[in-house]
Amino acid sequence: MRILYVDDDPALARLATRVLARSDFEVVHAPSISVGLDLFTSEDFEAVVLDHYFESQTGLHFLEAIAESGKQTPVLYVTGSSDADVAIRALKGGAADYVVKTATDDFFPLLVSALNQALENARLRSEKEEADRQLVVAKERAELLLAEMNHRIANSLSLVSAMIRMQMQIAKTDETKTALNETQNRITAIAGVHRSLYTSENVGEVQLDVYLGPLLAELQSANAFARGISVQSDLCQVSTSADKAVALGIILIELVTNAMKYAYPSGTGDVRITLRTEGDGAVLSVEDDGVGYNRTSGPKGTGLGTRLINAMATTLGAELTFGHDGRSSGTHIAIHWQQ
Incomplete structure (x- = not known):
């Protein structure tokens, strides 16, 4: 050396x-x-x-x-x-x-010992730096692969959604068209999560405001029965995992779809969506000024939407609250969950 x-x-x-x-x-x-x-x-x-x-x-x-x-x-x-x-x-x-x-015989033995120690420390430092570099490279590669996977999943789900749309055009009954449309909305909610993941700087988290905003816009534009409904949203910045984002997206799709279909028999009105933080968790609420929702009378459709909402709330470990939010008419439904 x-x-x-x-x-x-x-x-x-x-x-x-x-x-x-x-x-x-x-x-x-x-x-x-x-x-x-x-x-x-x-x-x-x-x-x-x-x-x-x-x-x-x-x-x-x-x-x-x-x-x-x-x-x-x-x-x-x-x-x-x-x-x-x-x-x-x-x-x-x-x-x-x-x-x-020193003038004694200890100087050179000490010098040799210090040299060996310094060289060993330099070797360990070099190996650590190389390991850190390899770790960064592996992390970047994993993030790239994960982003690509989310991109491909989002594209595949979009293709499935397009095929369902084609199926709707040749469906014979309104009941079949409605079922296919609702299925398409749910697929859109899941695809939106993967789209948010591959466009996000952090591939492990979904920004709910960035994810839910376009989801609501697409929901309104894709449903003919919602032409007279004004969907208004006030979404604060909340991040969560992909699994929770999927559950929240599906819950929101079902709640907003129900509000647009049943809250206003005249075909016109407002549906308001709010996302806010609450302590260590967050609250997502959907409200309208329509005819109200009677939980004792049972679902107006097939009941699948209600079952999905309850299943997704269980997945989230969330609490669903129903009420009029202090108003004489309309419906207010909120989902409370911990981050």
């Missing part, structure tokens, strides 16, 4: 060359700071042994000069026995360790 030995004492440098060679170190001597910097810049070394005192400079100037080089070469700083403050400044300047220069 090549060691750059920066010291203006030629006798000590020759001795260091012989002693370190016994431990399989090849020493390249630099008799001054300037020569040392030239060698450090132009050649590769496993470590640097740097003396403190030079004729017109100190080893601290060497540390300052290499600070922005980008090289991770460990530097061992050699100080006199009374230079504790210098050693501290050297460590703050980027030195990996320091060795006290």
Whole structure:
């Protein structure tokens, strides 16, 4: 292993060359700071042994000069026995360790030991940096694959939705058309989650306001019976998992569809959707000023929508509340869940 030995004492440098060679170190001597910097810049070394005192400079100037080089070469700083403050400044300047220069026989064994320790630390640091780099690469690749998977799922569901739309056009009965339309709405809700996932910076979370806004717009535009209904939304920023977003999307689709179909027999009115935070959770509510909802009379359609709402609420661990929200008419339904 090549060691750059920066010291203006030629006798000590020759001795260091012989002693370190016994431990399989090849020493390249630099008799001054300037020569040392030239060698450090132009050649590769496993470590640097740097003396403190030079004729017109100190080893601290060497540390300052290499600070922005980008090289991770460990530097061992050699100080006199009374230079504790210098050693501290050297460590703050980027030195990996320091060795006290003494007139005893302990100096070179300590130097060899410090070199081996510094090289081992450099090796471990290099392996950690490479492992961190590999981890980042693997994470980016996983996120890319996940985004691509969500993109493909969203496209496939859109294709299924298009086929259902074609089936609706040739359906013979209004009941069949209604069932197919409701199925298409539910598929749209699921596809929207995957679309949000592959366009989001965080592929593990869905921003509900970003997801539910387009879902409501598509729901209104795709249903002819909703032409006279005004859908108004006030959605705050709430993020959640994909599973919860799917459940909330389906619940919202069912509630808004019911409001648009049954709340206003005249065919005109407002449906208001609100999403807000509440303590450690959130609340999604749907309300209208229509004829109201009587839970004791049972569903007006097949009842599948009601069963889906209850099933999705159970999946969420959510609480459904029904009421008039202080008004004499209309319906207010809210879903409360914990994040």
